[in-house]
Amino acid sequence: MTYIAKPVFHHPTLKENALGFTRRDYEGKVSTLCAGCGHDSISAAIVQACFEIGLEPHRLAKLSGIGCSSKTPDYFLGASHGFNTVHGRMPSVLTGANLANRELIYLGVSGDGDSASIGLGQFAHAMRRGVNMAYIVENNGVYGLTKGQFSATADRGSKSKKGVVNHDSGIDLVAMALQLGASFVARSFSGDKDQLTPLIKAALRHKGAAFIDVISPCIAFNNHAGSTKSFDWVREHNEAVNKLDVMVGRAPLTAQYAPGEVVTVEQHDGTVLSLRKVAADYDPTDRTAAMAFLAERNAMGEVVTGLLYIEPEAEDLHDNLGTVDTALNRLSDAQLVPGSAALAKVNAALR
Ligand SMILES: Cc1ncc(C[n+]2csc(CCOP(=O)(O)OP(=O)(O)O)c2C)c(N)n1
Numbered sequence: 001m002t003y004i005a006k007p008v009f010h011h012p013t014l015k016e017n018a019l020g021f022t023r024r025d026y027e028g029k030v031s032t033l034c035a036g037c038g039h040d041s042i043s044a045a046i047v048q049a050c051f052e053i054g055l056e057p058h059r060l061a062k063l064s065g066i067g068c069s070s071k072t073p074d075y076f077l078g079a080s081h082g083f084n085t086v087h088g089r090m091p092s093v094l095t096g097a098n099l100a101n102r103e104l105i106y107l108g109v110s111g112d113g114d115s116a117s118i119g120l121g122q123f124a125h126a127m128r129r130g131v132n133m134a135y136i137v138e139n140n141g142v143y144g145l146t147k148g149q150f151s152a153t154a155d156r157g158s159k160s161k162k163g164v165v166n167h168d169s170g171i172d173l174v175a176m177a178l179q180l181g182a183s184f185v186a187r188s189f190s191g192d193k194d195q196l197t198p199l200i201k202a203a204l205r206h207k208g209a210a211f212i213d214v215i216s217p218c219i220a221f222n223n224h225a226g227s228t229k230s231f232d233w234v235r236e237h238n239e240a241v242n243k244l245d246v247m248v249g250r251a252p253l254t255a256q257y258a259p260g261e262v263v264t265v266e267q268h269d270g271t272v273l274s275l276r277k278v279a280a281d282y283d284p285t286d287r288t289a290a291m292a293f294l295a296e297r298n299a300m301g302e303v304v305t306g307l308l309y310i311e312p313e314a315e316d317l318h319d320n321l322g323t324v325d326t327a328l329n330r331l332s333d334a335q336l337v338p339g340s341a342a343l344a345k346v347n348a349a350l351r
């Protein structure tokens with residue numbers, strides 16, 4: 001319960017990262033979600049990822065909408081900035097915050113209801129504008145918080161807990177993110193922390209719109225036979241295309257792989273992503289091929305996971321708008337109010 005404070009005691013032998021923080025320094029309040037909810041495993045992966053990349057907690061801003069998934073930022077990164085917005089409006093609030101202060105690292109956390117129903121337009125425009133952020137959808141195929149109605153990502157033909165068949169087509173947010181121009185697109189599973197943690201690390205280090213769809217079973221309302229978002233279904237149909245390792249700070253590759261088995265991609269800040277191929281011919285730098293591959297495998301009932309697409313040298317919204325490098329709250333009066341001569345010049349240019 002949130003009113004039960006977590007003990008601040010850290011065991012003296014807990015491993016520290018390069019900044020001297022332990023994993024505990026990246027935790028938040030005690031979760032109030034149902035025991036076994038997939039969302040709690042995603043929170044644990046976020047804590048692990050931030051610890052491993054040595055992120056300074058005060059440099060991150062976490063934003064969410066409304067839903068069980070959107071409650072989770074309370075349960076990690078207790079020392080970071082946070083904003084719990086209105087249902088489906090996280091992307092526009094995040095975009096505004098990012099434009100005002102580009103010096104922070106932005107993490108958007110949302111649900112399938114929050115992003116694929118009420119917030120679909122918001123999701124779409126944040127992706128196509130290349131807002132510099134890591135955007136995670138905790139996808140359980142239902143509105144968990146309001147007692148398990150089908151969400152827009154529920155697959156056609158899947159069944160509710162009471163046996164009702166969903167006749168509507170499911171929205172695939174990964175396919176949408178690819179079509180909309182996101183420069184980092186991945187899918188993972190809350191039950192696979194080894195796959196999810198490096199994806200979150202890479203997304204936080206990516207410049208541009210980084211999207212991760214995480215299938216995250218709702219054990220209360222969508223974990224039965226007939227659901228395509230249950231633990232059993234995802235375990236049986238999960239097809240990973242690659243396995244990701246993330247090297248921060250130009251650390252050398254230590255694992256030895258046969259030629260052609262590994263693709264390395266360097267991101268703008270020098271982070272090296274090493275992708276061990278699982279599907280032999282999958283190329284994560286080819287957007288069109290990724291879209292075709294996903295559509296084909298989706299039709300076969302597979303849940304394709306891994307880093308599906310990356311554009312390492314992507315431009316973000318700031319590049320496209322030509323904004324100032326400095327956070328707006330650190331600009332001086334003279335810079336913000338340049339005077340009537342400068343205003344007259346701007347007006348003249350518009351005539
Ligand atoms: C404007 C508005 N409409 C509807 C609701 C009711 N509501 C709260 S959460 C939610 C859906 C949450 O589903 P999802 O985003 O998938 O999160 P989950 O609980 O499944 O993690 C809805 C419809 C609301 N809070 N605000």
Ligand code: SF4
Pocket residue numbers: 032033034036037038039068069140144145217218219220221
């Ligand atoms: S209702 Fe579902 S999504 Fe919400 S906390 Fe419980 S298991 Fe998780």
Ligand SMILES: [Mg+2]
Pocket residue numbers: 067111112113138139140141142143144151
């Ligand atoms: Mg949901």
